[in-house]
Amino acid sequence: xxxxxxxxxVFFVLVVGLYWLFxxxxxxxxxxxxxxxxxxxxxxxxxxxIGTSTVIDYCAARGMERWPERRGRFMALSIVSNFGMLGxxxxxxxxxxNVGAALTAAGLQPHLPVLRVLLxxxxxxxxxxxxxxxxDVYRGELRARRSLLDVAVxxxxxxxxVAGPIQRASYLLPQVEGPRRFDVERATTGSFLICWGFxxxxxxxxxxxxxxxxxxxxxxxxFEILWAGVxxxxxxxxADFSAYTDIxxxxxxxxxxxxxxxFDHPYLARSPADFWRRWNISLSSWFRDYVYIPLGGSRAxxxxxxxxxxxxxxxxxxxxxxSWNYVLWGLYHGLLLVATRAHRILRPAAPVRRPWIAGFxxxxxxxxxxxxxxxxxxxxxxxxxxxxxxxxxxxxxxxxEAGLYLFLLAFLYSIPLWIQSVWVELGRETxxxxxxxxxxxPVMVFKAAACGIAFAAILVLRxxxxxxxxxxxF
Amino acid sequence: MSDPGRSVTVxxxxxxxxxxxxTHRARRAAALQLxxxxxxxxxxxxGLRALNYVRRTPRLQPTYLPALEGPRxxxxxxAAPVGDLAGMNPTYVVIGDSMAGSRIDPRVLTELTHRPxxxxxxxxxxxxxxxxxxxxxxxxxxxxxxCVFIFFRDTNLTNALFRLxxxxxxxxxxxxxxxxxxxxxxxxxxxxxxxYRVRDFVDRTALATxxxxxxxxxxxxxxxxxxxxxxxxxxxxxxxxxERFGLDHLRPMDAADIQLAEDRDADFDxxxxxxxxxxxxxxxxxAALPLCFVRVQRRPAGGRPPxxxxxxxxxxxxxxxxxxxxxxxxxxxxxxxxxxxxxxxDGDHLSPSGRRxxxxxxxxxxxxxxx
Numbered sequence: 088x089x090x091x092x093x094x095x096x097v098f099f100v101l102v103v104g105l106y107w108l109f110x111x112x113x114x115x116x117x118x119x120x121x122x123x124x125x126x127x128x129x130x131x132x133x134x135x136x137i138g139t140s141t142v143i144d145y146c147a148a149r150g151m152e153r154w155p156e157r158r159g160r161f162m163a164l165s166i167v168s169n170f171g172m173l174g175x176x177x178x179x180x181x182x183x184x185n186v187g188a189a190l191t192a193a194g195l196q197p198h199l200p201v202l203r204v205l206l207x208x209x210x211x212x213x214x215x216x217x218x219x220x221x222x223d224v225y226r227g228e229l230r231a232r233r234s235l236l237d238v239a240v241x242x243x244x245x246x247x248x249v250a251g252p253i254q255r256a257s258y259l260l261p262q263v264e265g266p267r268r269f270d271v272e273r274a275t276t277g278s279f280l281i282c283w284g285f286x287x288x289x290x291x292x293x294x295x296x297x298x299x300x301x302x303x304x305x306x307x308x309x310f311e312i313l314w315a316g317v318x319x320x321x322x323x324x325x326a327d328f329s330a331y332t333d334i335x336x337x338x339x340x341x342x343x344x345x346x347x348x349x350f351d352h353p354y355l356a357r358s359p360a361d362f363w364r365r366w367n368i369s370l371s372s373w374f375r376d377y378v379y380i381p382l383g384g385s386r387a388x389x390x391x392x393x394x395x396x397x398x399x400x401x402x403x404x405x406x407x408x409x410s411w412n413y414v415l416w417g418l419y420h421g422l423l424l425v426a427t428r429a430h431r432i433l434r435p436a437a438p439v440r441r442p443w444i445a446g447f448x449x450x451x452x453x454x455x456x457x458x459x460x461x462x463x464x465x466x467x468x469x470x471x472x473x474x475x476x477x478x479x480x481x482x483x484x485x486x487x488e489a490g491l492y493l494f495l496l497a498f499l500y501s502i503p504l505w506i507q508s509v510w511v512e513l514g515r516e517t518x519x520x521x522x523x524x525x526x527x528x529p530v531m532v533f534k535a536a537a538c539g540i541a542f543a544a545i546l547v548l549r550x551x552x553x554x555x556x557x558x559x560x561f
Numbered sequence: 562m563s564d565p566g567r568s569v570t571v572x573x574x575x576x577x578x579x580x581x582x583x584t585h586r587a588r589r590a591a592a593l594q595l596x597x598x599x600x601x602x603x604x605x606x607x608g609l610r611a612l613n614y615v616r617r618t619p620r621l622q623p624t625y626l627p628a629l630e631g632p633r634x635x636x637x638x639x640a641a642p643v644g645d646l647a648g649m650n651p652t653y654v655v656i657g658d659s660m661a662g663s664r665i666d667p668r669v670l671t672e673l674t675h676r677p678x679x680x681x682x683x684x685x686x687x688x689x690x691x692x693x694x695x696x697x698x699x700x701x702x703x704x705x706x707x708c709v710f711i712f713f714r715d716t717n718l719t720n721a722l723f724r725l726x727x728x729x730x731x732x733x734x735x736x737x738x739x740x741x742x743x744x745x746x747x748x749x750x751x752x753x754x755x756x757y758r759v760r761d762f763v764d765r766t767a768l769a770t771x772x773x774x775x776x777x778x779x780x781x782x783x784x785x786x787x788x789x790x791x792x793x794x795x796x797x798x799x800x801x802x803x804e805r806f807g808l809d810h811l812r813p814m815d816a817a818d819i820q821l822a823e824d825r826d827a828d829f830d831x832x833x834x835x836x837x838x839x840x841x842x843x844x845x846x847x848a849a850l851p852l853c854f855v856r857v858q859r860r861p862a863g864g865r866p867p868x869x870x871x872x873x874x875x876x877x878x879x880x881x882x883x884x885x886x887x888x889x890x891x892x893x894x895x896x897x898x899x900x901x902x903x904x905x906x907d908g909d910h911l912s913p914s915g916r917r918x919x920x921x922x923x924x925x926x927x928x929x930x931x932x
Contacts, residue, residue: 093759093760271588271591271592271595272587272591274591275591275592275594275595275598278598305810307810312805485798485801485802485805486805488798488802489802489805492784492785492788492798492802495784495788496784499780499783500780531590531593531594531597532597534594534597535598536601538601538602539598539602539604539605539608542601542602542605543605543606543608543609543767546605546606546609546764546767546769546772547609547767547769547773547776548776548777
C-alpha cells in the first residue's frame with residue numbers, strides 16, 4: 088500500500104479509529120495486523136519473508152540471552168538469514184551478471200540462471216532494522232524481548248516499514264512496549280507533517296521528477312540540459328524521500344509513536360561530513376554504529392581510517408542497489424570525506440563565521456552533492472562517462488535555453504522546499520524545556536491557512552504523472 | 562520483560578524521549594489548532610472555486626467520461642477515417658498501439674495477401690481507444706472486411722483503465738463522440754467505488770480540473786518568460802523544446818515500454834465484465850465483423866519467451882475460451898519459435914527488419930484467414 092493513495096487514507100482512518108479504543112496489548116495486535124495488511128496488500132508473499140525474518144531474529148536474540156556462551160552462533164544465524172534473504176533477492180542477479188561478464192571476458196560462454204522474482208519492497212529497510220535488534224542484544228546493549236508480538240511490531244511497524252526511517256530497537260521497542268496515550272498536540276503536529284509530506288511528494292517531487300525523467304531519457308543531452316536534469320533529480324530525491332519520512336513520522340504520531348528525524352535540510356550542508364549528518368540520518372548512523380565504528384572508526388591511524396571510511400561508504404552505496412553506479416556513488420562520497428579531512432590536516436585553520444563564506448560553502452557542497460546524484464541516477468557506467476565528458480562549449484543556443492528553462496521550472500516547483508530549509512536554518516535555537524508554550528492566535532491561523540493552501544496546491548498542482556517513492560526500490 | 566535472574570544486560574541507549582508536559586490550556590490550544598487546520602482543508606476547495614469565479618475560466622466542454630473527469634477542453638471527434646475506410650474498403654483492418662504498429666507492415670501484408678489493409682493505429686493507446694475506433698470508425702464506415710485484427714499485450718484487453726490517464730486521453734478524444742455512455746459505464750464500474758467518488762467529488766467541488774487548466778501553464782509560462790521574453794519567440798522556443806525531447810532523441814532502452822503485468826490484473830473473471838471486451842464482441846457481432854485478437858509476445862529473455870506467472874497463464878486460457886465462445890478468433894504469439902530476440906528493438910517493440918519478418922510469420926500462421 089502506498090501513502091499517496093485513497094486506499095491508505097481509508098486504511099489509516101480505520102486503524103486510528105480502532106486503535107484508541109483498545110488497551111496497549113490489543114493496540115499492538117492491531118498494529119501487527121495493520122502492518123501486515125499494509126505490507127502484503129499487493130504481494131501477500133512478501134509477508135513470508137518479513138515473518139521469517141522476525142521469527143529468526145526473535146529466536147536468535149532469545150538464544151543469545153539464554154545461552155550467552157553461544158551468542159556468536161546465534162548472531163551468525165541472524166546475519167546469515169537476514170543478509171542471505173537480502174542478498175538473494177537484491178544481489179543475486181547482480182552477482183550472476185558480473186560473474187557471467189567475467190567468464191565471457193575469459194572466453195567462456197556461461198549459461199547462468201537469472202532470478203525472475205520481484206524485489207520485495209522495503210527489504211533493505213526492515214532487514215537493517217531487525218539486524219539492529221540482534222546486534223544490540225549480542226553486544227549486551229539491549230535485553231532480548233520475550234514477547235514475539237512486540238518484536239514483530241517493532242520490525243513491521245507500518246508507517247516506516249517500506250522506506251524508513253530505520254529505527255533502532257533501543258529507541259522504538261520501548262515505545263512498542265510502553266503504554267500510549269492519545270496526545271492531541273502530537274496528533275496536530277503529526278497532521279502538519281503529513282500535510283507537508285504530501286505537498287513535497289505530490290507537488291514538488293512528482294513534478295520535478297517528470298523533468299529529471301525526461302532529461303535522463305535523452306540519448307544526446309547537452310551540458311546544460313543534463314545539469315538541469317541533475318538539479319531536478321536532486322530536488323526530486325530529497326523531496327520524495329523526506330516526504331515519505333514526514334508522512335511516516337506524522338502517521339506515527341497519530342498512533343502515539345515518535346520516530347527519529349531522517350533529514351535536516353541536507354542541501355544547506357557546508358561540508359561532506361555535515362551533509363551526512365543531515366541526509367538519511369537513520370541509515371548513516373546505522374552504518375556508523377554497526378560498520379564504521381567496529382572497523383575502528385576515526386580513532387584508527389591515517390591509512391586505516393581511510394579504509395574504514397571507504398568500506399563504509401562502499402557498503403552504503405551497495406545498500407542502495409545492486410548496480411555499479413551506486414557503488415561509485417558511495418565511493419565518491421567516501422572520497423569527499425577523505426579529501427575534506429586531508430585538506431583540514433594540510434591547512435588547519437580556525438573556522439571563519441562570515442555569512443558569505445557559509446553561503447559559498449553551501450553552494451559548493453550542493454554542487455558536489457549534485458555530481459554525486461548524477462552517479463546515482465545514471466544506471467550505466469558508459470552513460471556516466473558520456474555525461475562527465477559533455478562540454479558547455481559544444482551546446483547549441485536551443486540547448487542553453489532549454490537547460491535554463493528546465494532549471495527554472497524545477498526551481499519554481501521547489502521554492503517551498505528552499506524557503507522551509509532557510510527558515511528552519513535561520514531559526515535554529517536550543518531545545519526548549521519546561522511546559523510547552525501555547526500557540527498564539529495569529530500563529531494558529533497562519534498554520535491553518537498553510538494547511539488549506541497546501542491542500543489546494545495538492546488538488547491543483549499535483550503531477551499528472553504519479554511516481555512511486557524513489558526509495559521503495561531500495 | 563526480562564527473565565528473572567537471567568538478565569545481565571541493560572538498555573544503555575536513551576529510551577523514548579520524554580514528552581514535555583502539556584498543560585490543560587496547551588491541550589485545548591492544540592485541539593483548536595487541529596480543528597482550524599481541518600476547517601482550512603475543508604474550505605480550500607471552496608476557495609479554489611471562488612478563485613476560478615474571479616478569474617472567469619473559459620467555459621469548458623463536458624466530458625464523455627464523467628466517471629473519470631470534469632469538463633475540459635477536448636479535441637473534436639475525427640470523422641475523417643470513416644470516409645477513408647469507406648473509400649478504401651479494406652479486406653483487413655488492424656487496430657492497436659505500437660505493438661501492432663511495430664509488427665504489421667501494411668505494405669508487406671498487402672503484397673502477401675494482394676488485398677488492401679487499413680491500419681488504425683495509435684501509439685500509447687489502450688482498450689478504450691481500440692473499442693472506440695471499432696465502434697465509431699470501422700462500423701459506421703459500412704465496410705465488411707474479412708477480419709479486424711486487434712493487437713494487445715497480456716492483460717490489456719480487460720484493463721479498462723489502461724492508458725486512460727489524462728496524458729493519453731487526448732488520443733481518445735479523436736475517436737470519442739460527444740457522449741459515450743457505455744464506455745463511461747465501464748470506466749465507472751472499474752473504479753473502486755466510493756474512493757474514486759470521494760476524489761471526484763472534491764475535484765468537482767474545487768473545480769480542480771478547471772483550475773489546473775490555467776495554473777499549470779502559468780507555472781511553465783513564468784519559466785519560459787524568463788528564458789524568452791518575447792511572446793512570438795517563446796512559442797517558437799517551446800515547439801523546438803518539444804522536438805528536442807522527441808522520440809528520435811530518446812535512449813533505446815531494453816526496459817522501454819515494458820510494463821509487467823501485475824498478477825492482480827490477471828484475474829479474468831473479476832475484470833472481464835468491467836472491460837470493453839464484451840462491447841467489442843457484441844458490436845462486431847451485430848455488424849457481422851469477424852474479429853481476431855492477437856496477443857503479442859513480449860520481449861524474450863535468455864533465449865526464451867518471457868516467463869509467465871501461473872496467474873497469467875490461467876488468465877490467457879480463460880481469455881481464449883471467452884473470445885472463442887463469442888465467435889471471435891484468438892491468436893497467441895507467445896512461444897512462437899520464429900519470434901526470437903533479434904526481431905526486437907526496444908522493450909516489446911520490433912525493429913524495422915523484425916517488423917517485416919513478423920508480418921511474414923503472421924501471414925503464414927494465420928494463413929486460413931488470408932485465402
